[in-house]
Amino acid sequence: MRVAKTGNEAMAEAMRQINPDVVAAYPITPATEIVQIFSGFVADGVVNTEFVAVESEHSAMSACIGSCAAGARTMTSTSSQGLALMWEMLYIASGLRMPIVLAEVNRALSSPINIHCDHSDTMGARDCGWIQIYCENAQEAYDSLIQAVRIAEESLLPIMVSTDGFIISHGMESMEMLEDAQVKAFVGEYKPQHPLLDLDHPITIGAIDFTDYYFEHKRQTIEAMRNAKGIVAKIGQEFGEKFGRHYGFFEEYKLEDAEIAIVVLGSTAGTSKVVVDELRQKGIKAGLLRLRLFRPFPYQELANALSGIPCIAVMDRSDSLNSAGGPVFTEIRSALYDLEIRPKMVNYIYGLGGRNIDLSQIRSVYEDLATNKTDELVRYLGVRE
Amino acid sequence: MGKLFEIRWHGRGGQGAKTASILFADAAIGEGKYIQAFPEYGPERMGAPVQAFNRLSDEPITLHCGVDSPDVVVVLDPSLMETIDVTQGLKQSGVLLINTNQEPKVMKDRLSNFGGKLWTVDASTISKEELGQEIPNTPMLGALIKATNLLDFEGMLEDTRKKLTKKFKSKPEVIDGNINSIKRAYQEVKGE
Amino acid sequence: MSKEAWQDLPIGGLILEGGTATKYITGDWRSLRPIWDEEKCISCLNCWIYCPDSSVLVEDEKMIGIDYDHCKGCGICAKECPPKVQAIKMVSEAEFRK
Amino acid sequence: MTTLKELSHKSELLSGGHRACAGCTEPVAVRQILMATDTPLVVCCPTGCLEVTTTIFPYTAWRMPWIHSAFENAAATLSGVEIGYKALKKRGKIPDREIKFIAIGGDGGTYDIGFQALSGAMERGHNMVYICLDNEAYMNTGIQRSSATPKGAHTTTSPAGKVVAGKRDFRKDLTACIAAHNVPYVAQAIPSMWKDFINKVQKALAVDGPAFINVLVPCRLGWGFPPENAIEIGREAVSSCFWPLYEMENGKWRLTHKPKEKTPLKDWLKQQVRFKHLFKPGNETIIEELQADVDRNWERLQKLCEFTA
Numbered sequence: 001m002r003v004a005k006t007g008n009e010a011m012a013e014a015m016r017q018i019n020p021d022v023v024a025a026y027p028i029t030p031a032t033e034i035v036q037i038f039s040g041f042v043a044d045g046v047v048n049t050e051f052v053a054v055e056s057e058h059s060a061m062s063a064c065i066g067s068c069a070a071g072a073r074t075m076t077s078t079s080s081q082g083l084a085l086m087w088e089m090l091y092i093a094s095g096l097r098m099p100i101v102l103a104e105v106n107r108a109l110s111s112p113i114n115i116h117c118d119h120s121d122t123m124g125a126r127d128c129g130w131i132q133i134y135c136e137n138a139q140e141a142y143d144s145l146i147q148a149v150r151i152a153e154e155s156l157l158p159i160m161v162s163t164d165g166f167i168i169s170h171g172m173e174s175m176e177m178l179e180d181a182q183v184k185a186f187v188g189e190y191k192p193q194h195p196l197l198d199l200d201h202p203i204t205i206g207a208i209d210f211t212d213y214y215f216e217h218k219r220q221t222i223e224a225m226r227n228a229k230g231i232v233a234k235i236g237q238e239f240g241e242k243f244g245r246h247y248g249f250f251e252e253y254k255l256e257d258a259e260i261a262i263v264v265l266g267s268t269a270g271t272s273k274v275v276v277d278e279l280r281q282k283g284i285k286a287g288l289l290r291l292r293l294f295r296p297f298p299y300q301e302l303a304n305a306l307s308g309i310p311c312i313a314v315m316d317r318s319d320s321l322n323s324a325g326g327p328v329f330t331e332i333r334s335a336l337y338d339l340e341i342r343p344k345m346v347n348y349i350y351g352l353g354g355r356n357i358d359l360s361q362i363r364s365v366y367e368d369l370a371t372n373k374t375d376e377l378v379r380y381l382g383v384r385e
Numbered sequence: 386m387g388k389l390f391e392i393r394w395h396g397r398g399g400q401g402a403k404t405a406s407i408l409f410a411d412a413a414i415g416e417g418k419y420i421q422a423f424p425e426y427g428p429e430r431m432g433a434p435v436q437a438f439n440r441l442s443d444e445p446i447t448l449h450c451g452v453d454s455p456d457v458v459v460v461l462d463p464s465l466m467e468t469i470d471v472t473q474g475l476k477q478s479g480v481l482l483i484n485t486n487q488e489p490k491v492m493k494d495r496l497s498n499f500g501g502k503l504w505t506v507d508a509s510t511i512s513k514e515e516l517g518q519e520i521p522n523t524p525m526l527g528a529l530i531k532a533t534n535l536l537d538f539e540g541m542l543e544d545t546r547k548k549l550t551k552k553f554k555s556k557p558e559v560i561d562g563n564i565n566s567i568k569r570a571y572q573e574v575k576g577e
Numbered sequence: 578m579s580k581e582a583w584q585d586l587p588i589g590g591l592i593l594e595g596g597t598a599t600k601y602i603t604g605d606w607r608s609l610r611p612i613w614d615e616e617k618c619i620s621c622l623n624c625w626i627y628c629p630d631s632s633v634l635v636e637d638e639k640m641i642g643i644d645y646d647h648c649k650g651c652g653i654c655a656k657e658c659p660p661k662v663q664a665i666k667m668v669s670e671a672e673f674r675k
Numbered sequence: 676m677t678t679l680k681e682l683s684h685k686s687e688l689l690s691g692g693h694r695a696c697a698g699c700t701e702p703v704a705v706r707q708i709l710m711a712t713d714t715p716l717v718v719c720c721p722t723g724c725l726e727v728t729t730t731i732f733p734y735t736a737w738r739m740p741w742i743h744s745a746f747e748n749a750a751a752t753l754s755g756v757e758i759g760y761k762a763l764k765k766r767g768k769i770p771d772r773e774i775k776f777i778a779i780g781g782d783g784g785t786y787d788i789g790f791q792a793l794s795g796a797m798e799r800g801h802n803m804v805y806i807c808l809d810n811e812a813y814m815n816t817g818i819q820r821s822s823a824t825p826k827g828a829h830t831t832t833s834p835a836g837k838v839v840a841g842k843r844d845f846r847k848d849l850t851a852c853i854a855a856h857n858v859p860y861v862a863q864a865i866p867s868m869w870k871d872f873i874n875k876v877q878k879a880l881a882v883d884g885p886a887f888i889n890v891l892v893p894c895r896l897g898w899g900f901p902p903e904n905a906i907e908i909g910r911e912a913v914s915s916c917f918w919p920l921y922e923m924e925n926g927k928w929r930l931t932h933k934p935k936e937k938t939p940l941k942d943w944l945k946q947q948v949r950f951k952h953l954f955k956p957g958n959e960t961i962i963e964e965l966q967a968d969v970d971r972n973w974e975r976l977q978k979l980c981e982f983t984a
Contacts, residue, residue, distance in 0.1 A: 002414060002417070003414065004407075004410045004411055004414045004420055004422070021759065021762040021763060021766065021768075022755070022758050022759050022762050024754075024755060024758065030426075048765065048766070049762070050758045050759075050761050050762040050765070052754060052755075052758050052799065053799075054751060054754065054795055054799070055791060055792070055794070055795030055798075056791060056792075056795070058747070058748060058751070058792070059748060059750075059751035059754070059791070059792050059795055060751075062744055062745065062748035062751035062752045062754075062755065062792065063751050063752065063754045063755030063758065064755060065744050065752060065755060066719070066742065066744070066751070066752040066753060066754060066755025066756040066757075066758075066759065067755035067756065067758055067759035067762070068755075068759070069742055069755075069756060069759070070755070070756045070759030070760055070763065071759065071763055071768070071769070072758075072759035072762050072763055074755075074759070088745060089744065089745060089748070092744050092745055095589065095590070096589045096590070096744070097588050097589035098589075115426070116426070136447075136449075137447075137449070156588065156589075164449070166423075166426050167423075167449050168449070170423060170424065170426065171421055171422070171423035171449070172406075172407055172410050172420070172421060172422035172423065173420065173421050173446070174414060174418075174419045174420050174421075174445070174446075193588075194587075194591055194593065195769075196717060196740045196742055196756060197717065197740065197756075197759070197760055197763065197769055197774065198740070199715045199739075199740065199772070199774070201593065201594075202594075202595040202737070202738060202739050202740045202741070203591055203592060203593050203594075203595075203740060203741075204591065204592035204595070204730050204735035204737055204741045204742075205589070205590075205591055205741065205742040205743070206590070206726075206730070206742055206743035206744050207590055207591075207592050207730035207731065207732040207733075207735060207743070208726070208727055208730060208731055208732065209590060209732045210731065210732075212580060213580070213586070213590070213732045213733070215583075216581070216582070216583035216586055217583070217586065217588075217589070217590045219583040220583050220584075220586065220588050220589075223583075224588075267449035268449065269447075270446075270447030270448060270449045271447070271448050271449050271450045273447045274447060274448055356450055356451045357450055358450040358451065358453065359448075359450060590732055592730070592732065592733055592734070592735045594735075595690075595735060595737055595738035595739065596690035596735065596736065596737070596738040597690075597733060597734050597735050598690045598691070598692035598693050598729065598731075598734040598735055598736040599690045599691060599692045600692065600734065601692040601694075601731075601734045602692070603691065603692055603693075603694065606697060607697075620680075621679070622679035622680065622682075622683055623679070625679065625683065626679055626682070626703075626706075626707070626869050627703055627866070627867075627869075627906050628703070628706075629695060629697075629698065629699050629700065629701075629702040629703050629706075629905075630691045630693070630695075630697075630702065631687050631689055631690060631691040631702075631706065632691050635683045638680040638683055638684075644691055646691070646692075647691025647692050648691075649696075649697035649698075650697055651697035651698030651699075651902040651903060651905070652698070652901075652902055652903030653698060653703075653902070653903055653905055653906055655903065656903040656904065656906070656907065657906055657907075667903075
């Protein structure tokens with residue numbers, strides 16, 4: 001069914017159709033609408049989820065951990081400072097192997113305070129042991145959130161699915177929605193392994209490890225993250241077979257014979273595709289790789305997809321403040337290290353704090369690549385200089 | 386991607402520029418078009434000048450940047466003309482539609498640098514007469530279709546009626562008022 | 578004791594069984610040993626309710642002894658035994674072992 | 676009501692083999708809490724002495740479902756467990772059995788870093804009992820001041836030095852703070868008075884909605900007294916009226932124990948190393964201030980009981 005939805009509406013609709021046991025959340029711009037719309041579903045009895053409006057994001061994630069530990073399918077939503085306030089609990093959620101699903105809306109981190117899109121919030125949380133999926137548009141946000149439930153529960157890792165703040169969260173777009181019954185059947189029933197509320201098997205959750213056990217438990221989580229890759233692929237494929245929209249680790253757009261390419265996440269990829277089309281019409285072999293799965297990081301597959309391209313620009317909508325480029329750049333660059341012929345690589349930091357990224361800026365990146373202007377490791381796109 | 390139309394709406398906070406863009410998108414969806422509707426977000430509250438945007442195409446739209454050179458500009462509040470340049474970036478072949486009781490010629494004279502087609506309609510008065518309150522964004526939809534031919538008018542009217550019927554089951558006067566205001570604006574809008 | 582490899586441990590640091598701490602011996606923390614005199618004991622159970630280490634053994638409402646595997650020798654039991662009863666006496670472990 | 680003989684039939688839900696200090700009153704309090712009911716319990720602890728000493732992997736002293744996630748969020752974590760229970764019960768995914776939810780935290784995790792989460796959980800009306808085991812400082816990390824530390828007490832972050840005589844500020848009245856949330860049941864208790872305490876836990880478990888009990892747990896390490904005195908020193912905290920035993924039930928305040936004779940506070944202070952410096956010349960005023968504070972609170976409490984009776 002073709003509908004017009006904002007990214008936030010799309011995510012809220014997915015949550016309605018998933019009808020989780022528990023949602024615990026605290027509002028924050030630009031993710032507020034997701035729980036706002038969802039609490040409307042609760043108030044109208046459209047879902048019979050237990051919704052708890054806690055007093056902070058820290059408590060939101062804490063309550064999610066409690067509820068998930070109890071054995072309930074649990075979801076939440078946040079953005080930016082909210083995710084930052086959850087940070088401590090993000091690690092605990094993954095360490096305790098809680099399959100919590102988080103609808104995230106990307107927004108810049110303070111300071112200065114800013115409500116608009118960049119990826120500094122989720123990139124800051126990239127090593128918390130959460131699976132991370134970055135979506136290009138409302139459609140993908142909707143589809144991915146539905147898949148996320150299965151991915152989390154099969155890998156026993158928490159997952160965040162994110163959209164670009166305002167650009168996607170508040171932009172209305174055409175998208176296809178599934179029938180309620182289709183979603184219900186796809187997500188199935190959650191069967192927790194060791195629920196806290198199993199009174200016949202009293203368990204202890206969250207014991208302290210000393211030097212003799214911590215490493216082993218971390219090793220398990222590392223392995224779970226490795227396994228998650230296969231699970232993401234499998235569920236993306238199953239979704240595609242059932243509903244016609246296929247999802248993998250990344251999307252290759254006219255990359256096959258590309259001589260110049262950019263790697264980018266989120267909504268900017270859509271804008272970049274328009275530029276790729278323009279350049280192709282002019283006979284320039286431009287291509288694009290849109291990375292969707294950032295955690296676990298599909299380094300081998302990325303290396304395969306990007307091998308043979310002589311010149312690559314990696315676009316980062318956040319900076320690591322490490323003086324050597326953004327998080328996507330450093331990881332992609334590392335992934336390509338073992339290639340026999342390494343490409344020229346350059347990093348573009350763009351769009352911080354919601355700065356518009358338009359066609360001309362993306363054209364300029366391809367132009368830089370085409371003219372071998374790759375001497376600088378990191379360049380800043382769209383900042384006044 | 387095929388031909389892409391871009392629309393920019395000018396209004397004041399609380400006046401419904403965002404709602405107008407959503408109404409338009411909703412109507413376009415009914416015709417099987419691909420759409421986008423998005424407002425410009427800032428800390429503005431009631432009264433401040435605000436903008437909202439639409440994109441419309443027969444094919445999926447992947448573009449996610451701001452709208453810099455729209456094909457159409459719609460001005461919901463004529464008083465905005467005094468303070469901002471509503472024609473900024475508007476294509477020379479573009480369409481400018483203004484909610485005002487002035488004739489298009491008068492407005493065109495004031496905008497000497499704009500070479501495209503200019504339309505005016507008194508949507509405020511229409512909405513006051515048909516809906517009992519000043520909500521110009523609904524009638525502006527009718528005027529916009531007349532001015533641009535982007536959507537099929539009868540189809541849009543039918544679609545709007547269906548949606549309103551769903552929402553205002555117990556208030557037939559709201560449904561009729563809205564439909565009449567759209568119709569009147571469609572008929573009364575004048576181009577120059 | 579050789580410990581489990583990461584593959585063999587329950588995930589998430591879970592402990593899948595309750596009360597496994599009984600396998601951990603805290604009796605060797607003790608420098609003073611409570612010696613219980615069954616003859617004097619009136620089974621008021623004051624020692625039992627105030628024992629931090631669940632180490633006063635009670636059966637059928639009667640005190641039956643002390644769990645020396647876990648008793649840390651704090652002396653609360655001896656102190657809380659009614660002054661007129663004095664059924665528990667703290668003795669140094671060194672002296673006891675002699 | 677209950678006798679010790681009756682209680683002795685209950686199964687011991689906290690095993691030995693935990694690693695609390697010899698003479699710690701926290702496990703004493705926990706044992707009494709767990710004896711208060713036969714209804715199945717789920718317990719949540721924040722980070723703290725109790726959590727660290729009872730759940731050292733692969734050993735757990737708890738014989739019922741137990742969860743810890745972090746330091747400042749026991750109330751929020753347990754909110755989640757309780758809401759999960761409601762959801763699963765409503766959807767028929769777990770057997771329809773009554774379960775009680777108890778959070779047990781220290782003064783660090785309750786008065787200070789966990790105060791916001793506690794306030795939130797109390798306001799939202801979760802069906803849980805939050806019990807604070809208040810030993811008046813952050814003992815787990817090595818005796819640092821908390822907002823529960825009494826004025827004048829020496830801690831490692833409010834040391835008694837040459838120009839400052841221990842903590843400069845009076846303690847926070849957390850029990851009153853939680854009472855101000857208008858929850859159905861709030862009380863103060865002490866494990867030294869087991870009958871009073873167990874009775875209060877039973878009342879707290881029986882109410883529909885949130886309940887809070889603030890429990891003074893003397894700490895031999897942080898307070899500085901011989902371990903065998905741990906129970907006795909608690910009784911003296913009550914007889915001096917430093918730690919009055921009372922409850923607030925649906926807005927009505929009631930003293931549950933009135934000391935036969937109100938003993939001087941200095942007698943209680945004198946037994947604790949943390950107050951030793953107060954007995955040096957020049958610091959007499961601090962003891963006087965402390966006594967005046969105790970007197971004022973005791974007076975206020977009695978009036979509150981009269982007023983709401």
